[in-house]
Amino acid sequence: xxxxxxxxxxxxxxxxxxxxxxxxxxxxxxxxxxxxxxxxxxxxxxxxxxxxxxxxxxxxxxxxxxxxxxxxxxxxxxxxxxxxxxxxxxxxxxxxxxxxxxxxxxxxxxxxxxxxxxxxxxxxxxxxxxxxxxxxxxxxxxxxxxxxxxxxxxxxxxxxxxxxxxxxxxxxxxxxxxxxxxxxxxxxxxxxxxxxxxxxxxxxxxxxxxxxxxxxxxxxxxxxxxxxxxxxxxxxxxxxxxxxxxxxxxxxxxxxxxxxxxxxxxxxxxxxxxxxxxxxxxxxxxxxxxxxxxxxxxxxxxxxxxxxxxxxxxxxxxxxxxxxxxxxxxxxxxxxxxxxxxxxxxxxxxxxxxxxxxxxxxxxxxxxxxxxxxxxxxxxxxxxxxxxxxxxxxxxxxxxxxxxxxxxxxxxxxxxxxxxxxxxxxxxxxxxxxxxxxxxxxxxxxxxxxxxxxxxxxxxxxxxxxxxxxxxxxxxxxxxxxxxxxxxxxxxxxxxxxxxxxxxxxxxxxxxxxxxxxxxxxxxx
RNA sequence: GUCCCCAUCGUCUAGCCAGGUCUAGGACUCCAGCCUUUCAAGCUGGCAACACGGGUUCAAAUCCCGUUGGGGACACCA
Numbered sequence: 001x002x003x004x005x006x007x008x009x010x011x012x013x014x015x016x017x018x019x020x021x022x023x024x025x026x027x028x029x030x031x032x033x034x035x036x037x038x039x040x041x042x043x044x045x046x047x048x049x050x051x052x053x054x055x056x057x058x059x060x061x062x063x064x065x066x067x068x069x070x071x072x073x074x075x076x077x078x079x080x081x082x083x084x085x086x087x088x089x090x091x092x093x094x095x096x097x098x099x100x101x102x103x104x105x106x107x108x109x110x111x112x113x114x115x116x117x118x119x120x121x122x123x124x125x126x127x128x129x130x131x132x133x134x135x136x137x138x139x140x141x142x143x144x145x146x147x148x149x150x151x152x153x154x155x156x157x158x159x160x161x162x163x164x165x166x167x168x169x170x171x172x173x174x175x176x177x178x179x180x181x182x183x184x185x186x187x188x189x190x191x192x193x194x195x196x197x198x199x200x201x202x203x204x205x206x207x208x209x210x211x212x213x214x215x216x217x218x219x220x221x222x223x224x225x226x227x228x229x230x231x232x233x234x235x236x237x238x239x240x241x242x243x244x245x246x247x248x249x250x251x252x253x254x255x256x257x258x259x260x261x262x263x264x265x266x267x268x269x270x271x272x273x274x275x276x277x278x279x280x281x282x283x284x285x286x287x288x289x290x291x292x293x294x295x296x297x298x299x300x301x302x303x304x305x306x307x308x309x310x311x312x313x314x315x316x317x318x319x320x321x322x323x324x325x326x327x328x329x330x331x332x333x334x335x336x337x338x339x340x341x342x343x344x345x346x347x348x349x350x351x352x353x354x355x356x357x358x359x360x361x362x363x364x365x366x367x368x369x370x371x372x373x374x375x376x377x378x379x380x381x382x383x384x385x386x387x388x389x390x391x392x393x394x395x396x397x398x399x400x401x402x403x404x405x406x407x408x409x410x411x412x413x414x415x416x417x418x419x420x421x422x423x424x425x426x427x428x429x430x431x432x433x434x435x436x437x438x439x440x441x442x443x444x445x446x447x448x449x450x451x452x453x454x455x456x457x458x459x460x461x462x463x464x465x466x467x468x469x470x471x472x473x474x475x476x477x478x479x480x481x482x483x484x485x486x487x488x489x490x491x492x493x494x495x496x497x498x499x500x501x502x503x504x505x506x507x508x509x510x511x512x513x514x515x516x517x518x519x520x521x522x523x524x525x
Numbered sequence: 526g527u528c529c530c531c532a533u534c535g536u537c538u539a540g541c542c543a544g545g546u547c548u549a550g551g552a553c554u555c556c557a558g559c560c561u562u563u564c565a566a567g568c569u570g571g572c573a574a575c576a577c578g579g580g581u582u583c584a585a586a587u588c589c590c591g592u593u594g595g596g597g598a599c600a601c602c603a
Contacts, residue, residue, distance in 0.1 A: 186600080324537095346537080402565075430563095
């Protein structure tokens, strides 16, 4: 298999980039990049595609976002174009004609009804259907005769009916299929347009693809493509069939019905809901492609592309028994087809989140600020453009939040730091439990508020010292005051360290918020 | 239905090709404990798998056969 390494990803323009599809693209890309080869993006569209532009955009955007860049294809040019299958129809037809000429394919004039009848007979007799070739035109005269009968012809492959097709798959090893298991597939329709298997074989050859790395669903299609390629005198590429990404559902079009089924998985639903919650507060549009099977979902809620890439690479591939963290560069260096798994792998949202968390935690604070800021802007929690003070506060919040911010959109969990004091919402349960129910809460909070107004340095260290002195003087436990203060200044029962919270908020906000909480408490009693 | 592919903890996987070092290793989840002002994190410990049945062999997760289960392909879809 001489010649330079060239791989390709050939999606249909469906309007979205599927997680399984992107894994296939990624493996092709990793393989090419690791071996100094080229990665080609070919669009397997058809003439009938409407709004090609619109259907292609999410795919292009998704790949770019992930850093899976292509050397040839839409937007990149290349010497092997055009890169849209619909524009290669002439080549396909020429190949079909050549196949007929060489006796590897034939014109056939059976009607759909006649074919259906043969299929039915085979089925009732419990045997495998193989077309009888009854309406095969062996000569131009035959064609004329059939056409005179008003029949229209298609071109079919003249598949061997004996012998075995053997090939070596780079991930599955030796594969054997009886030739007789293969149908005389149609390669050219009655209207002259060509079908996928022919088009794919021709395009792969003309684009000098050296390794066809694709999903397992194509394994059974390989013999017929080998037949086409060999009949045309093409050199065979190396085939590598990747195991399925066993996400809920198949690679087929996503339907509402299926989405509902995916969401029966607790982890899946949890991820989807987390994303929806982020989208809701950020005012991001949520349509039916906004779900964790679609790459765009991850971009929108603030995943790091390299985290997704890292996780996806490990879905069906591993380097050894322990290495899990890879940068894209490291993946390029270590990836090999030999270590691709044969069994299907399913997407584990929780583990994905763990990878995301690790990659996020590794980013310096400044970068995390930049990643999270857009969500604050979308949610209109900061001015446009954000003031220096706002960015500074964000920096402190990001630092304090630490690994609590897993995806960038998680910053919205801390919206209360950016809300005007008088708009702070209270978590009802927390307010009830920490302020209303404990009888002494109001009184303690009032007294603590006075100390807070007088504390000299409003920083975490001094504040902690102050509060401890406060509790010791009264012989109470820290827990008796701290929870009340937390609810008063953040509205919530949970958050990060109390004293850093107070410091970030600053004296003015803290006092205002405590006053407001006290007033609210008064009103309820 | 026919053909093809696949099968290690709940999940992702290492080990399988070159059988012994595997009372099967790692990671995620889960559980318990520690830490602790809440949450998250962290630390310690724990539960948990070679689908089943035969065979080959001194020895099988590893090799062979069968069974079962899962997936895919069998279109004038891609």
